[in-house]
Amino acid sequence: MKREREEVTTAVDYVKEQDELEREAREIMPFDPDECTYQQGEIRQMVFACLTCSRQNSTPIGICYSCSIQCHASHELVELFSKRNFVCDCGTTKMSETVNGGCRLRLQPESKNGSRSASISESITIKTGISRRISFSTSQSLELPAEDIPGSNSYNQNFSGKFCHCEQIYNPLKEEGTMFQCYFGFECGEDWYHDDCILGYEHNCLSTKELKVESSNGESLLGVNILDKLPEAEDEAATNKSFASFNDSDGEEELVVPHFPSMEDFDVFICWKCADKFAHIFEKFNDNIVLTALPHFEGITSLAQWEELYEKYKSSPAISKSDEPQIKKTKLDDPISKSYFFKYGFKPHLKALTDSQDEKLKQFLLNNSYLYSSDPIYEPPEKDGHASSTGSLLDLGAEALQALPRDQAVEGLQAYDKIRNKLRDFFKPFAEEGKVVTEDEVRQFFSDIKDKEK
Template sequence: MSKLSQISESDESQDDRAITAVDYLNEQAELEREARQLMPYEPEVCTYSMGALRQPLFACLTCLRTNSNQPNGICYACSIQCHSTHELVELFTKRDFTCDCGTTRMKSNGCCKLRLRQLSKEKLIDMKRLSADNPDQGDDIPSLSNSYNQNFKGAFCDCSKPYNPMDDSNMFQCQFGAVCGEEWFHEECIIGVRPGVINRRKPTKDKAHGENKLDNLSEPGLDASADNVAKSNLNIDESSDDEDEVLPLPGFPKLETFETIICWKCTEKYRKEFECLCDALGYDKVYNIRADSLEARNTLLKREDSKKRLSEENYPFTIFLKDTFKKDIAKLLKDNSEDKQYQGLIKLMKSHSFMFEADPIYQPPDDPESDDNSSIFELGMKSLNRMPVESALGGIEAYEQIKNKLTEFFKPFAQENRVVTKEEVVEFFEREKENAASRNQS
């Protein structure tokens, strides 16, 4: 290799890692925009004092590990204000749940900063002094009505896997939830086949030489007729050029035909009642038939269908509820209130009234600054103006310190006319974070 080519490759490698100031600022602006979209609410009030709510929850895995593996659930505001440096898992919504932050379930994390801040405002006492005057901080009583499933340890579905947003499979939360704890399930697990067993990616085409026919052959063990059935079930559009498209799951209802589900774990406990619901409303149901492949599942299903109703006795099923299910169930209960065959279903639904009545989700107040196009620096200055003078001065002093350090960091690059790389910027902030952590510990 010539010296010239070595220099050229070295320059190209450096260019790949280099980032201009404009690029860096644009990247930060995009991250800020995404943060506003993901966290649009004002994180100022802990919901603990509001009692049991249907609300967005997070599980703190850091506190789980440091509190005898005791599961926990925290509200939106506490996930930002009290656990921002912890490993969190988003659980979305759960019913009848009281925030665990600041309770004995999470004693290692101390008191809830939001409740302590509110208490300091009410008593007009400095937060540091209030904290010092409360040696038993973090001893609030947790709710006895909270229930915890595997989600609170970061596992989901019947396969007990962590949530992966890159999976091809859709996930659905059980509306009923009395048995499963409002669990989330993969499409494949609902029908009884594990995620990843079925290749749901559209066969690729060789654009230069036309379609590669080998890509459309069945998997080993499938015959030609099964291959044709699979194609028709998948509704493959041969004219589509989207090679990254995830194809529908054979045997699974189309997504636009339902809104939510009642999982097979819940229907199995109340099988007679939910059979009655399905028959009366004509809702789709899919049997959970455990199999190692789609072909094996279809074979079992056909074998059972050839017998009289044996599949209904042998296999649990998931119900697919339409977007009108609340109105449908309410009308069903009203129209059949005196009919003996519906009494079991009526009793079950009335004990779970959220199936036909309003079931609102608590949401924190909107953050007035979430729609603001200001930068983080500008938002920070606005926050400083609302803080007590002593705290504001401390914030300004911290800002001056980091500004001086940044100036010193960039100075050699300016003097030597060098381009600063993204890795060097990230390394600078990681180093400062470690230094701040060591100072706090000492």
């Protein structure tokens, strides 16, 4: 029987792969994680749901960027992107059931009786968005009580790891669709929605033949991750981000949902759930604001079914009982739910409506001024000198060692230098001669080191 071919890679390829992983990690974690945002109160910021602490305390726990690294590194986290008016829950009494649930960035390293607490080493895992992870270690203090007063945050299904109307658990390694965040968020809590779910399809029910094919560098970018093409976070358009898997290949064709507007044509999306709450208000927005308003039909399983209902929708604001579709609706005589897509540059036109004689419209806008005013997302400061864009993860590990007590730091640096030098010596002949190094050879290298240390 033939032996299965062993996977091999050259040392040069290995080094290049590690450099690429480090670059991805720096892009995901570009900021200095040294300050918790709790003291800043209710702000629009990047939020992470800590599923570990949520289970331990039987309540949703949302934390800021810095705490996700410094206090919850070993926990199960879900990145939620931006949320408005959010206060970091780390270290508040919401985490009273979490052992050492105090915020390590806000509390002193000494305990209340003046004694210094013990130190532990935790593995920080950076999810790169691909099926690989990068880890390095840091040291933190124990015996930190959760004492701070929690904020008045609101929580939606995102804090349990679920997204969209289909309530799907988001898995960045398997997700193939495109998702959009609701800019209004009044009813849905700024949830994320699949493009097909927005129109009312059962998620992923459309066949390849039913989807449109458009070029990723042509008129439509739907289906392509545009996170790296977005304006800076302080720009009002920053929330209109794709939640899709990374795909930035010029000229590739993308399968997109028919009748869904091109991402190049609209600035922000507002879901039908939020629009329904103020349907009488949204109907008053003019063409300078709204690019299109698309109906949300429930339980659609084919393109033909959706288009048939769409034709009826266009001829009438509601579907009558005589034209009753084979879908579940609460009231047949209710207006059809609609999602709104606002044009680029809509804010000045929306702000102008604050001078309207329509008191209900005026009051709505004044109550939700972020819809037309500047709505920046807070970002922690970047590392001094932009070190995060040039240093390797091994350098970051060395920086972390500097925060340890002297005896631990010296011991850690010695171990660090030892493994670094040995690894470089091991790969040097492979790289110079262009030879391949197998996984078994790498495993044997580390096994030999362990045997020598026994």
